Amino acid sequence: MSTAIEAAVETTPRPPGGGRARRPVRRQSLLEVLLPTGFMVLAALYFLLPLWWLVVASSRERTGSSGTGLWFDGPFRLFRNISDVLAHNDGIFVRWLANSFAYATFGALVGTLFASMAGYALAKYVFPGREAVFNIILAGVLVPATALALPLFLLASLVDATDSMWAVLLPSTVSPFGVYLCRIYAAAAVPDELLEAARLDGASEFRAFFTVSIRLMAPALVTVFLFQFVVVWNNFLLPLVMLQDNRLYPVTLGLATWNSQVTRVADIQLYVIVGALLSILPLVIAFLALQRFWRTGLSEGAVK
Amino acid sequence: MSRSIWRHGLGALAASGVLLGSAACSGGSGGDSDPDATAGACEPAKDGEKVTLTFTSWVPGMQETVDLWNSQNPDIQVDYKEVVGGNDGTYQSYSNQIKAGKTPDIGMVEFDNLPTFRLQDGLANVGSCEPVVEAKDEYVDWAISQTSFGEQDAVYGIPMDIGPMALYYRKDLFDKAGIPVPATWDEYYEAAKKIKAEGARIGDFPTDQPAWFTAMAWQNGASWFSNDGDTWQVSLTDDKTQQVADYWQKLIDEDLVNTTPGLSDVQWQALNTGEEWSIIGAAWTTKLLESSAPDTAGKWAVAPMPQWEAGGNAAGNWGGSTAVVFKDSEHPYEAAQFATWAFGDMEALTLNNKNGGQYPATVEGQESLPALTEGLPFYGDQEVWGVFAEASAGVDPSFQWGPTMTQTYSDLADGIGRAVNGDGTLSDALQTAQEKTVESMKAQSLTVAE
CATH class of the missing domain: 1.10.3720.10 (MetI-like)
Structure with a gap:
């Protein structure tokens, strides 16, 4: 991971007007890709879930009585x-x-x-x-x-x-x-x-x-x-x-x-x-x- | 029971509000009258003078009631504003407005929060106003007596609505299972065990409704607050309350009741699917249940609250509010005139009941409001309102609220929330709330007996 951070630091954008440095090409191991990506996906789900619930709950006929699940049930309203x-x-x-x-x-x-x-x-x-x-x-x-x-x-x-x-x-x-x-x-x-x-x-x-x-x-x-x-x-x-x-x-x-x-x-x-x-x-x-x-x-x- | 305790508290508040002093003074809208005048005289405006009153509340549809008044009283026009619920922010706003002298003429304050505003010296005593003197006897006595703080002939709020309680139960399920409707709390416990054996629950112990728990203690004759003129007594842990706490603790420990937030989606769903067979609710729960558990229409009935002593008729009261006239109002007479009409006149009460689900605080309203004399199809055509009128007559009139109820409720709710999760007991929750309440009253320089 430490080399990845160094690479990121190197490529930090310069002040406006200066050009961006090209990211050095480097092979990444599968784990290095999967771990952060998986974490980001989980985090995204965590933050999007309430939003999704809001959409589902807004489509119900009535709150409470028709379920509190995370999928549409009953008429889409x-x-x-x-x-x-x-x-x-x-x-x-x-x-x-x-x-x-x-x-x-x-x-x-x-x-x-x-x-x-x-x-x-x-x-x-x-x-x-x-x-x-x-x-x-x-x-x-x-x-x-x-x-x-x-x-x-x-x-x-x-x-x-x-x-x-x-x-x-x-x-x-x-x-x-x-x-x-x-x-x-x-x-x-x-x-x-x-x-x-x-x-x-x-x-x-x-x-x-x-x-x-x-x-x-x-x-x-x-x-x-x-x-x-x-x-x-x-x-x-x-x-x-x-x-x-x-x-x-x-x-x-x-x-x-x-x-x-x-x-x-x-x-x-x-x-x-x-x-x-x-x-x-x-x-x-x-x-x-x-x-x-x-x-x-x-x-x-x-x-x- | 004298006025000194309030003066004392006022001094403390004034001392703590030194920073705001200058603004509060210059912002006053009292006009020409000296500060003490409002306490005594309550005179109507001069002939021909047009009066405009401002009124804020959070009762759904109140605008319609106000419109009716405005159409009938061209000389006294009411400008109505709908605000957020008291504990959601309006109480804080009222406190700010009192400090700045910018209150509306009439506001809405729930019974349990009246002492808070009395302590801030924000309320006008309308007890000597002619419209109030005339209408006073029409109100349920325990409701009007809660607005006097023990002062002779004082009225610091016109009762808007009250919440006498009863037991809503699934008649069909109780009948089918051969379980008698519980008349006492012992029978309620027995019924709860049988219902659990059927794979359901008798009801819910609401984890987030300290006012509900308070009403339970109130029914048993608990006395949480009292004052003898100089000193407050706080006894959230008295024997009566303890009995109630131990009782519900037993039901929670034996998993006989659900422990979910009250009046929430979760509870409505449990009631709508027959997972819960009853709910101990107030008069205003009637319409709420009807619209929240629509699949169970016609299967419900209402019975009086279970009793601590067989054959009793004690009931708790959950909720209820008053229309207060603020001290800075220049027209307390007209404000009182409007408030006694809006929460006493049959036509107005009908609108309040239809739009806002309010259960009237006047005896006449309870007995003869057309909407309150008919059977309701949702409750198998039972005339449920009669049950609440009886409950209203069985509410202990001696119960008093403390001056820091917002804090008391919040500490109580915290403790109850912990107790239902196995961290401590309801009894511990009361003990903590007791200590925190005494602490917070002392912080306001009130004298509290140990």
Whole structure:
């Protein structure tokens, strides 16, 4: 195994612009292939099984009474169930999905912009207190969202912003992890010479950032965007604390309201399951589509 | 039984919330009145003034009840918002809103969590509000008395619904096996043995429902919490509770009951396939069972809970909630007017029962709600609601909830979960919950007797 690791280290991608080294050709023993592959297959099964269960359970006529197994039994009703869920309560579920999409897209876009600007500034400008600022932001990664929910709620209620979209949107644009990643990446990917050249050509600092630097930082930005998108999409606590109007709920909170009714209306249990399936689809699509960038971006940040 | 204990607790909470103090003060929406005014006067709004109330709950279909009110009361409009279940997050939200002074006018709080919010000084005493004074006698006495905390004429919540309990059983299977319906817990044990011999189980001991276990102890006359004005007594391990714990421990040890999560897919499936022959449930379980075990329609019947003493009529109560008026509400009179209507008026109760499966907390509602006087085909046309009305009359009115029920429940559930897996006993679970409860009450600077 040790030679395999060395080989992997040798072939670590260089910074953007540099070409990839060719992987040395080496014969691998059967065991060396089977063992890791077998492990990965098991791990994949372990993670996919709940997803598969979700698909099967969403296709049933009713939960509970018709079995809890991992294969389809009885009529296949997935699409019928989906249309039932979308129509329940005057289509409130569609609204929740749209809200989630709005919160996550806005939070991820603006959050990425802020993080890239902050990370870039911290990487490329030397000013007194730079490390102090960076360390404070880094400390923000360690503060759990749970601890911030109540102070955020009290702040929002000071300006009468609770129970409004802004109460969820504004805190969603902050990503300390994104700033960290952008700084690391900008330090490595944006050469000082290039900035010098841009300045000599008369570009303002803003122009240099938006036309030159931001393009070089693109892989990191995709990573930050996806990361923030997932965080906001899955956020439950912040909307729970801020919102009372269920027309403003994201899909996480909406499903939770349905789930608290299952002890009174049994049919809702099926809606919760089908709704959960629908609510992860956008994330699955986003991952499959942007997977390439996600992977490169993460490893770039990790290696430097 | 005086008010001092609550003042004491309030001071402790205020002390622990120093950081939030400034926000809480400036955020108050009390308006022109001084803080003490809400406790005494409860006046209607001036003539011609339009009042808008906000109301949050997680009762399915409550919007329809609110719409009916809004169409009949143009001057008092209610803005309804559906939120997540109390223990799923809304209680936490209420606590935050109380701190910020941004509560809705009316909220939903289950009976077992009322003391928590009383301790936070978040609730308005609507006992002197005219609509409440008029409607008070209509409620089942043990339900309304739970909202007073022993204070004279105090009402801190309008009962919305209650959950008196009974035994749902498969009449066809019991008859076929020649097993009499158990009237006492001894007979229940005997029946359980016979049913096991038939290759099935009499029922389930729900591993994740501490409120269910509490109801079992309540039926036996357990007294978990009491206070004498200055000091709380906590006795989760009193003789009555111990008896209940030992009983179920015996059934678990002899494998006479299943130990799966209650009201879960697993339990419904066991009931639907005849693997389990009965369930000890509340009034609101009626519709749930009907929709969750559809293959067994017509084969069920409902009998009173088995008794600890032959010939008794004691019943437990599982669940139930109140509509509270929060202290910051500017219109406690109208809020009380709406709440007493929404959970007292026959038309409203009919809607609540139809949409939300609520079993009314008023005597009149229980006796003459049209939906509650007919036989149900799922239960072999039995008039099951009469059983629950009787059960409601047999609920011990002296049972009191503690001020940290969320924690008590969570520790109890942990212990029960361990006990059914052979790690300790139910008795150990109670002992641990007792210690943790005392600890957590002391952490809130409440005086607790050892």
